[in-house]
Amino acid sequence: MASINKACVIGSGLIGRCWAALFARAGLEVRLFDIDEAQVTTALDAIRDIIAELHDNDLLRDQTVDEVLQRVSGSSNLGDAVGDADYVQECVPEVLDIKRKVFEQLDEVVKDSCILASSTSCIAPSKFTHDLKHSANCIVAHPVNPPHYIPVVEVVPAPWTSELTIETTRAFQLRLGQAPVVLRKEVNGFIINRLQYALLMEAWRLVEDGVATPQDVDTAVSQGLGLRWSFMGPFETIDLNAPGGVVDYCNRYGDTISAVCREQEDTRAMKGTATAATVHAAMRQDVPEDQLKSGARRAWRDRRLAALAVHKHKQAQVEQAVDDK
Amino acid sequence: MASINKACVIGSGLIGRCWAALFARAGLEVRLFDIDEAQVTTALDAIRDIIAELHDNDLLRDQTVDEVLQRVSGSSNLGDAVGDADYVQECVPEVLDIKRKVFEQLDEVVKDSCILASSTSCIAPSKFTHDLKHSANCIVAHPVNPPHYIPVVEVVPAPWTSELTIETTRAFQLRLGQAPVVLRKEVNGFIINRLQYALLMEAWRLVEDGVATPQDVDTAVSQGLGLRWSFMGPFETIDLNAPGGVVDYCNRYGDTISAVCREQEDTRAMKGTATAATVHAAMRQDVPEDQLKSGARRAWRDRRLAALAVHKHKQAQVEQAVDDK
DSSP, X not given: OOOXXXXXXXXXXXXXXXXXXXXXXXXXXXXXXXXXXXXXXXXXXXXXXXXXXXXXXXXXXXXXXXXXXXXXXXXXXXXXXXXXXXXXXXXXXXXHHHHHHHHHHHHHHSOTTXXXXXXXXXXXXXXXXXXXXXXXXXXXXXXXXXXXXXXXXXXXXXXXXXXXXHHHHHHHHHHHTOEEEEOSSOOTTTTHHHHHHHHHHHHHHHHHTTSSOHHHHHHHIIIIIHHXXXXXXXXXXXXXXXXXXXXXXXHHHHHHHHHHHHHTOOOOOOTTOHHHHHHHXXXXXXXXXXXXXXXXXXXXXXXXXXXXXXXXHHHHHHHHHHHHO | OOOOOEEEEEOXXXXXXXXXXXXXXXXXXXXXXXXXXXXXXXXXXXXXXXXXXXXXXXXXXXXXXXXXXXXXXXXXOHHHHHTTOSEEXXXXXXXXXXXXXXXXXXXXXXXXXXXXXXXXXXXXXXXXXXXXXXXXXXXXXXXXXXXXXXXXEEEXXXXXXXXXXXXXXXXXXXXXXXXXXXXSSOOTTTTHHHHHHHHHHHHHHHHHTTSSOHHHHHHHIIIIIHHHHTTSOHHHHHHTTSTTHXXXXXXXXHHHHHHHHHHXXXXXXXXXXXXXXXXXXXXXXXXXXXXXXXXXXXXXXXXXXXXXXXXXXXXXXXXXXXXXX
């Protein structure tokens, strides 16, 4: 497997900045590209802030801020930015034509072994990576915001993506400290959003059908289901909920679950509905308009995610210490 | 609203013990009932362990273990156990006929203002609380195991449950430190399991259709979606994911989400399926049969839940300190 030592980030927005920080933390030389020189300068300052925050949270792998930061530089010239990069991460707007154009341009300047990864959350890679010289090197690596506190990355190959590209990308994400999940087929919404939408739509029905208030549905997750899910997935959850594991669980409860799920085959419209207005109004009771608009509540969310990342990091260390005994 | 000072727990199994500890922590006098005298004695020892663990985790509200423990006593005589209790929590096996019989017996011995709450996770209260003198006082208060670390409690009234009973139960759960959610209608699975099943069934389809491995689906939750959900629900999540909140989010993404959810109207069988065997085998790679059977992995889960409860408690204190400034 080709080793990845130099990375290039295309696009200097929020996600691009986060990727740059993660790459630099892992010891890579990073070049950040944006058409607009001023944007590059702004982004480099923001990257320093991310790296400093990781340092404050003891998540910089025992490096100093300057050690990590000096690995990052910027350029508004695509060829210079890409250079002989081993890995390029595209972070441009979620517009198919823009993705196509960027991948065509990258195709012309990258070295033959370079992996071309897109950060897209929703566009299948087959839609913008066909007919390229480096099609086999193209893949989606979709992070969740903010990726330095939410490790999962969806790795989505196109039908023509090589196994080497898939495996190299997966291994690279692990090296970054991320948690890659590999899709073996392109599906709408990939897997994270499909899982999220399934839960959201049931939440929606419960409110629309007058079973519970939006706040109480949120509480059922934030003070209930979400606690286990913050460190174990739905399958391990059921595995531990019957003496004999998953097969035993399915024998005991499978028919009941399938029956409830048949009741859930009832998709509702969300856009422009009365339920959207109801849920929106309910959210404004706890988070008034000004806190939403000012970004204060988003800042709260990100503080909580950072604190949880630190908590999980410490838990992993505790478990490692136990295993080592 | 009637004040609740004396509580009785019917059934000395795991959930009964946890309720007794929570009641005692909140300052109530608690009597634990079991037909079998020996079971009562065993349970009282286990309750001491729960209270001691809460103390070790700084979750005993600045009380000593003995202060809290001395509030708990046991009895194998139903009339003595109930006495003049203000609140009875039933924790007998999930068998309708047993629930009916217990509620009939309780109906004969409780004082008229006593609330009769069932811990059932799945039986609608209308099925075992009709034709009782105290029907209006009957309700479900379904905890999630272990309730001292997972606060949510589903409060499910029967059609004849009084508003006073609903509101008193809700307020009482808050006093215990739990997070009550009130169902306004009986639905199969209540709301926690309905939400859980919706996610689980999509996880199931992703594996059955060869999109991702069981481990990767679990990772998508435990290293992704579950992080936010450990402190905010699905509605607040979308509220913060569009500049203008829920209505804006639905305008931007609602049609896409509804389209994906229509693809999910495709319930699969779980019991006795090849997919059950596949998922089971995948789980055994990380947690071998002996760790499952010995309970070692369940103990790990409970340690993580305890650590997360402590983490969340501290986060709440931090936020309170910020609010107080």
